[in-house]
Amino acid sequence: MVEYWAKSKKRPDKILFVKYEELKTEPKRHVSKIAEFLGRPYVNGDEGELVEEVLSRCCVERLKNLEVNKNGSVLLNVPNSSFFRKGEVGGWKNYLTAKMEEMIDQTSCIKLEPFGLFL
Secondary structure: OHHHHHHHHHOOOOOOOOOHHHHHHOHHHHHHHHHHHOOOOOOOOOHHHHHHHHHHHHOHHHHHOOHHHHHOEEEOOEEHHHHOOOOOOOHHHHOOOHHHHHHHHHHHHHHHHHHOOOO
């Protein structure tokens, strides 16, 4: 992941990183940014309506409640519903222990250090 991030700094036209936290705080701004990155910027003043439609179609609640995600399964005996949580920032705290968090932090520091990044 870090390698992709480093490459994105060198080639911002090829790799776009969007942080979930930022997407949640400023969804319209980041949906517009993604559309522009994909070469499909909104034009002719219809940006507001189109962004709202994208956000509506992609919201976690809507996707979670699609029939295929409530009752379907793509992987062997793994229901699609297991891929959905609440979609809330910080929700990981309900699943990871303090020890797990510490291990992730330590590993991240080791991996990020060569790039001059620290948590």
